[in-house]
Amino acid sequence: MDLSAITRPVGRLMATAQNGLEVLRYGGLETGAVPSPFQIIESVRMYRLRRYFPPDTRPGTKQPGPPVLMVHPMMMSADMWDVTRDEGAVGILHKAGVDPWVIDFGSPDKVEGGMDRNLADHVVALSEAIDTVKEVTGRDVHLAGYSQGGMFAYQAAAYRRSKDLASIIAFGSPVDTLAALPMNLPASMAPAAADFMADHVFSRIDIPGWLARTGFQMLDPIKTAQSRLDFLRQLHDREALLPREQQRRFLASEGWIAWSGPAIAELLKQFIAHNRMMSGGFSIHGDLVTLSDIDCPVLAVVGEVDDIGQPASVRGIKRAAPKADVYEYLIRTGHFGLVVGSKASSQTWPTVAQWVKWIDSTGELPEGVDPMPLQPEETSESGVSITSRLVHGATAATEMAFSVARSTAGAVVSANKSARALAVETARTLPRLARLGQVNEHTRISLGRIMSEQARDVPNGEALLFDGRVHTYEAVDRRINNVVRGLIAVGVRQGVHVGVLMETRPSALVAIAALSRLGAVAVLMPPDVDLATAARLGAVAEIIADPTHLDAARQLDMRVLVLGGGESRDLDQPEDADVVDMEKIDPDVVDLPGWYRPNPGLARDLAFIAFSTMGGDLIARQITNARWAISAFGTASAANLSRSDTVYCLTPLHHQSGLLVALGGAVVGGSRIALSRGLRPDRFVQEIRQYGVTVVTYTWAMLRDVINDPSFSLVGSHPVRLFIGSGMPTGLWKRVVEVFAPAHVVEFFATTDGQAVLANVSGAKIGSKGRPLPGGRELALGAYDPEEDLILEDDRGFVRRAEPNEIGVLLARPRGPVDPTAWVKRGVFAPADTWVSTEYLFRRDEDGDYWSVDNRGLVVHTSRGPVYAATVNDAVGQLGAVDLSVTYGVDVNGRQLAVTALALCPGGSVPSADLSEALTDLPLGCPPDIVHVVPEMTLSASYRPQIAPLRDAGIPKPSRNAWYLDPDTNRYKRLTVAVRTEIAGGQSR
Incomplete structure (x- = not known):
């Protein structure tokens, strides 16, 4: 009888029991590992500054290399940089000749006043630590941060305007937080939810360490469950577990610390609800800061299947910091795998060490590090897909089930995107x-x-x-x-x-x-x-x-x-x-x-x-x-x-x-x-x-x-x-x-009395004044005869409403007190109704959008017919070379000439053929008699072009940039001395 068939399972069972008891009593297996040596260089209320592998200061000894200051996220212990000495960040960087430093914010629930800390406290503290590293080493500092630690790094660099920084290295650190949220949550829901959580939840509570750990694990529950199952299956094999035991213990319990409510609230409000890492304008103790002030090199380490620091969000740094040279290094791993684990030890940290040497001009650009391409603002990258994450760590059957679920949910989200946006906008606008x-x-x-x-x-x-x-x-x-x-x-x-x-x-x-x-x-x-x-x-x-x-x-x-x-x-x-x-x-x-x-x-x-x-x-x-x-x-x-x-x-x-x-x-x-x-x-x-x-x-x-x-x-x-x-x-x-x-x-x-308000909300029709605002005064166009200067009536004696694209006087139905100087009219469209005439002329197109025509009293009545200033100015404004234009009347021997003055863009010119083309088919009225270019146009204090100085100058002088309308061809030709003399003499052409 083969006794091994009996003893092997018994031995395995005994080993499992023995190892399991050790895990229950001590939280894990004893590995015998000791932390890397470090010296506390500075200890203040907000942080302790560690210098790992402190250098031997005796003369003749080798001096350390460029300093790298590493920043941990708020919910994770600073020990994350030294989870395993041989494969951890500080050990690998030290062996590569880099001088590793770590800022340790400590656990806020164990520090006096720690649970009252906000984001700004961390950023200012980090800035002070940079000063200390610079003072001690005499060298510019490479600032490296993981996840939110990388956000701190960006914010501190912007706060300092990159002073004393050699580069920034960020691992899975979101910048454009609304570009891709974890679990593909819709961005339209994030601002309102984040504002609510900041104002009503985290203004009252904090997050203890155990809850931070649980939340992190729930972001990838499949991988968490798989890791635990693998650990239990190998619990009998101590030698197989020991190499990864430090990392497991760190993630399972030791690595998580409390998170203060004010800090969470500020994170939600400034960088999720308002996305101010992208927009700028975030507050650091009252000072307004923008990432666009960063001008030192940046290396963004991107996890291809990172569902927390999603690639689309991480790559926002390229647009947020336009003055910086931004590079990226792509690794096929998840969020924590960027900085801890086998891929981190074999890829991340050797690359970071090489990057530091390249910036320090003592090495080549690391392989795999490339300039980050500029991503479009409206990115199609909605986040790390469920498929990518499942391929990375789940079975094929589970992958297929989740893929179907995600596809279905994606279709629903896509179909309801417009409805959701409309609902959000309506909820905000209707109360107003x-x-x-x-x-x-x-x-x-x-x-x-x-x-x-x-x-x-x-x-x-x-x-x-x-x-x-x-x-x-x-x-x-x-x-x-x-x-x-x-x-x-x-x-x-x-x-x-x-x-x-x-x-x-x-x-x-x-x-x-x-x-x-x-x-x-x-x-x-x-x-x-x-x-x-x-x-x-x-x-x-x-x-x-x-x-x-x-x-x-x-x-x-x-x-x-x-x-x-x-x-x-x-x-x-x-x-x-x-x-x-x-x-x-x-x-x-x-x-x-x-x-x-x-x-x-x-x-x-x-x-x-x-x-x-x-x-x-x-x-x-x-x-x-x-x-x-x-x-x-x-x-x-x-x-x-x-x-x-x-x-x-x-x-x-x-x-x-x-x-x-x-x-x-x-x-x-x-x-x-x-x-x-x-x-x-x-x-x-x-x-x-x-x-x-x-x-x-x-x-x-x-x-x-x-x-x-x-x-x-x-x-x-x-x-x-x-x-x-x-x-x-x-x-x-x-x-x-x-x-x-x-x-x-x-x-x-x-209008100055506020009775009539129009707004071109969509901006689709350049030049249009849009439509009446919902909730505003009722507006109407009364048909208008410019020759007789009369508002037209219908057969019953009421004012006739203008047809589409017919000129009309803008009328407003008043509500509340009426300005005593206003033109009040009664019995306009119905018996005893009251309307106020704005004295502005408009037309309304087939879509219902209003277009300004002129002020009723400023229409230029030429022998050819009325010329409407706004209509002409809109037409010539479509010419790319035209910067500003004004149209006005000039009295010449008792008759009116319409003159349009143009100010051109720098280096611009207007061919007469383009001018004729632009003014051929005006929607209303006649084109001007004369068009000329002026070297400059006087503006009022409100930046409105002033007509009076041009009108006072009379008919423009002949030049290569002055034209008159030839009535025979209806085209614009060069204004010559002879033509100007003829016009000034009052003769009709």
Whole structure:
């Protein structure tokens, strides 16, 4: 009898029992392995800085190579870099002649205050550690991070603007987090879910180490189960288990540490809900940071079957850091296999060592490391497929079952993608439209009230960005309330007209909002106009100024309240009873009077007075709370603004666009508003990346200064999705969408009283003003006869509605108070109905989109028929060489000539044949009599081309860039001296 047949199973059973008991008692098998030696170089509250294999400092000994500082993710122990000495990161790098360093954040649940740490604390700590490594070694540092540790590396590099960094090495570190979420979760669901979890879950709880381990394992449950089964099957064979025992113990228990709730909440909010690794504008202790500031080399190690740091997400670094030379190294492994295990020891770490030597100019570029190709923003790579993951570690039958399930789910997701996007947009927009629809003259609504609501709902939400700093809603609201107390202390009451003469900065926004909260009227005074006239038109009783405008304000015969100015504030003024330093008023000692009620403004109440210039005269524009609300809610709805957006306010706050569109839309949408000190092309690109700007506001030809600037360069990706404003010329519009693709333009049209608002939301038809906003006023076109200057009636005596593509006067059905200067008409389409005439001419195409034609009083009536300025300008704007165009009338011996002036793009030219082609088939009206090119075009403070200087110059002089319309051929020909003389003499051709 063969006794081995009996003893072998018994021995196997005994070995299994013995090894199993050891695992139960000690958590694993004793391997005899000892950790690699290290020295604690620095120990502070946030971290300990380890230097592995500290060098022998005796003279003549070999000095260490380039330093590599390794960063672990928050939920994983820093010991991950030394799981096994011979096959771990620090051991392999040391043998290759690299100097390994590790930052150890410790376990936050075992450190005083550790569970209160946020992401910014880790980034700042890492930056301090880089300083220490640089100081000790005297060499630039290679920063290497795994998973979230790599995100820390990117963020710290951006925070430092790559100072003292030789390169960044990131292992499976997501950058474009919405490009591919784990388990192929739909990106459209992530922002709302992440915001909810950050605000309502992780603001209250933390994640203990065991839960972090469980969550990591559940991301790949098949592989987890397979690993455990393999371990149990080999439990009898100690020698087979020992080589991988350290790694197993690390993943099973020892490697996981707690994760603080504030850090998780900030990760979810900044980098998943708002994806600010890509867009920029993430906050590090109040400083705004963008990855576009990284300019050192980057190596991204990509796991081909990594379902956590998915390839599409990891490769986002190429677009996020356009100034960096970005390389990638692709390994067919999962997330943890990138840094620990057989492939890591045989591929990852030798490659990293070779990369470090290549950067240090002592080696060649490692094999398999290639420049990362630029991925499209709308990537088709939806994530690591279930098939790839199953091939990597499951049976064929299981693979087939999951593949079918994934394919079916993918089809459902694809089929419902549009419906889901529509549902998300509708859920965000409908409440705004419903609230706008409920506004009547007795509704309490105002800027101050909306800001109070936002501060109540999201006190820690980011509200205001300025000069690279971020201010929360709670901080801004507290400042507004303090200024209200200061105004009350100096005697300002509800209904008083207070001038605001300040440059665009947070204190100006606060002053305007404080006056709104008090119920006073903010008179927004442009600094470049006659201030005495503005004060008279605005019935200003006293004025708020910043130190910059104090001298100008003191010239007015009224009291000046000085607010803001920053740390460098020094009024340096003699004692003056008419000058009050608001910053010296202690709000805590101000007793609020019995009459004060915060935010008392009703929709019908006058809230602001702004100014514009017409014909050289200063005009005061009264803005009620209702007018402000219509623009604010309309902007937020049309632009689909949310908390993920950052609205860039290029226009000054004293301009209606800054107040109504930028500030109003951002406040209502809960978006961040980024204030600019003014339009400077050299600062534009830097700020949109630093602030993570998604929406840019403009007026007229403002963006022309950016596009035309010789130094303008837009390399790599940008976060902008939308430009919103009014008056953008069609030629500039085309160039903006080409340069900033895939962003598009939302063009608004709004009358000064807010009764008529149009918006081209889709941006598909360049030049169109779009359609009425849902929830806005009812609009109609009354048929119009330009020859007789009459609104046409039907057989019953009511106004006839214009047919498609027929010219008409834009009429608005008012709701609430009507401006007393408005053209009110009754019995228009029905008995006793009331409509307001905007005096603007429009046409509506077959799709229902409105196109501007002209102002009723500015139509040029030539002997050939009417010439409509907007129609002509839109047509010539389609020519690629045309930058700006204006059309105006010139009186010649009692008759009108229509003249179009063109400003060309740098280096542009317009052949007469192209000009004739563009103006041959106008949808309405006649082409101009004369077209000429001007060397430059004067713009107003709001960037609107000024016609008066051109009209005053009369008929253009003959030149190679001036043409007249030949009536015989209906083509444009060169304007000669003889032709000009004939035209000036009043003779018809």
